[in-house]
Amino acid sequence: MPELAIFGQHLLNGLLIGCAYALIAIGLTMIFGVMNIANFAHGEFYMIGAFATFYLVSLLKVNYFLALPLAVVIVLVLAIVIQQVIFKRLRDAPVMTTTLVTIGLSLLLEHLAHLLWGPQPQTIPNPFPTAPLSFAGIYTTPLYLFAMLVTAALIVIGHVLIQRTRMGKAMRATFQNKEAAALVGIRIDSIYLYAFGFGAALAAAAGAVLGGFIPVEPTMGGVATLKAFVVVILGGMGSFVGAIVGGLLLGLAEGLGAGYMSSGWKDAIGFVAVILLLLFRPDGLFKRG
Amino acid sequence: MADTHSRRSPLATAATAAVLLALFALPQVVHNEYLLHLCIVSAIFVIIALGLNLIVGYVGQLSLAHAAFFALGAYVSGLLFIKFKWSMWIGLPAAAVITGLIAFALGWVILRVRGHRFVIITVAFAEIMKLVATNWIDVTRGFMGLPGLTIPALYIPGIGAIDLSSKERFYYVALTAAIITFWLCAKLVGSSIGRAFVLVRENEVLAESLGISAFRYCMIAFVAGAAMAGAAGSLYGHYVGFVSPDLFNFSYITIMLIMVILGGKGTLLGPVLGAVIFTFLPELLREASHYRMVIFATILILATMFMPRGIIFPLVEHLVPKRWRNKP
Secondary structure: OOHHHHHHHHHHHHHHHHHHHHHHHHHHHHHHHHHOOOOOOHHHHHHHHHHHHHHHHHHOOOOHHHHHHHHHHHHHHHHHHHHHHOHHHHOOOOHHHHHHHHHHHHHHHHHHHHHHHOOOOEOOOOOOOOOOEEEOOEEEOHHHHHHHHHHHHHHHHHHHHHHHOHHHHHHHHHHHOHHHHHHOOOOHHHHHHHHHHHHHHHHHHHHHHHOOOOOEOOOHHHHHHHHHHHHHHHHOOOOHHHHHHHHHHHHHHHHHHHHHOOHHHHHHHHHHHHHHHHHHOOOOOOOOO | OOOOOOOOOHHHHHHHHHHHHHHHHHHHHOOOHHHHHHHHHHHHHHHHHHHHHHHHHHOOOOOOOHHHHHHHHHHHHHHHHHHHOOOHHHHHHHHHHHHHHHHHHHHHHHOOOOHHHHHHHHHHHHHHHHHHHHHOHHHHOHHHOEEOOOOOOEEEOOOEEEOOOOHHHHHHHHHHHHHHHHHHHHHHHHOHHHHHHHHHHHOHHHHHHOOOOHHHHHHHHHHHHHHHHHHHHHHHHHHHOEEOHHHHOHHHHHHHHHHHHHHOOOOOHHHHHHHHHHHHHHHHOHHHHHHHHHHHHHHHHHHHHHOOOOOHHHHHHHHOOHHHOOOO
16 A cells, blocks of 8 residues: 555544544533533533434434434433533532532433443444445545534534524624623523533534444543543634634544554643643634734 | 640540540451451542642642542552562652652642633643553553552561551551541641631632732642642552552542542541542442442532532531631
């Protein structure tokens, strides 16, 4: 296999992971920016999205393409309940309180998943043919291409919703100045609800699509949360575009890193970057000045 | 040092003596190996919880690196034992000192930031330490861990070597360490340093305006807490006999937080009772491990939201001497 094709292969592998990181991180950065909460339970939405899809497809025999949006709706409902029951009461609460609550929530959801689904890793069955496709020496599968298409489309949709719609503008206004936003008639509670629900839904979609080729297990959420935090710090806390670029960057770096260096150490790069950025460039890699 | 808060009443002294006597008499009454094991683990977690409480409870910074300091202590002591055959008597102080130094270096850079940035950096630090333990195979042996750690004998001139490796004997080692830690914390919290801790937690701007450096007092709490965690790690490693990267798992920091928060952060007795109760309670519910985590997580959420003083301490508050209570 020629050098260039190997490089392309790693790049392609990294691209999908990057899209998934971006999807998860958009929600995390939004919840952070709008609600000022570092949500350690965010990865659990990704995990539940994957499990809901698995159950719909393999046990309830729901059509795969119907199961994906259904799983997202299930997580959305869960997120709305969590927002209304818990986070609505924590507006303007200290960092210690909100962080401890999200840590508790993460623990709660992970162990509920253990109880409901057991610890054994699952794979979501899918209707795509398993025969690999090949372009110029780079191999991929139809499922992989589908996953890439869906995650990329969701990123674009998410971006448009945030940049172009009234609700998106209201969200950004709340992020910039909560008091002023409230003053011009933006209802902060409903902005919180939309931000939290939207963020959870994107994470669930990432889980639903990726569950086709990565093992679906209760502990996958914790790992995703940490990765998403790395992405959010890379892109700047609260920056939507930063989360997208940061996600792709981390995904590509990991794809190439897994190909060309020892995979054990590659995760350390992200965490070292997090510490350095938080100390010296808290607005992320991309913000000027 | 004169401490106006610690005016001892005869009743309080008698109660303290009775509790100490009961703790030391315990192995004479309880012969069940399994219960003694839980008592030893409780004592080790008391040390950890007291240390975490200095950071989370007294200066009010949410550090998620505490479990990493515990694991680091276990590794320092374990490596000294494996590589140099140094026993726990050297390993334990070495673990405390080295963990404290690492906390000092980390604190030097991160105690200048607050809020979410502080929390996330402590998580990143803990993850890096876990990756080092897992991947620096030449030194740490990776997932294979450090096996074969032993409990040393105690040499007393004139008496000779006393074997401490039975559960009954090691209980006294762990209990003594826990009591010393409690005494150190009580001294620290009761001193002017402790009052500065509380002021930094309650109003950092006011503290700074009075010339009390928040950075310095956060550092004292951070380093002291980490050293306690390191010492506890050494005890744990030698007691269990095995040190592995699993000690860095996030579940350790969550259980430590549960002990301190539900016990009652910012009090001396709360985290102690929290550590004991949340060592025994999971064992009672052992058959239903995930149910119990679901229950604990729910309690953690509810207590954080509605009972910021914790659950256990408010229940026993009026039973304890005044000087151990939460100072406003």
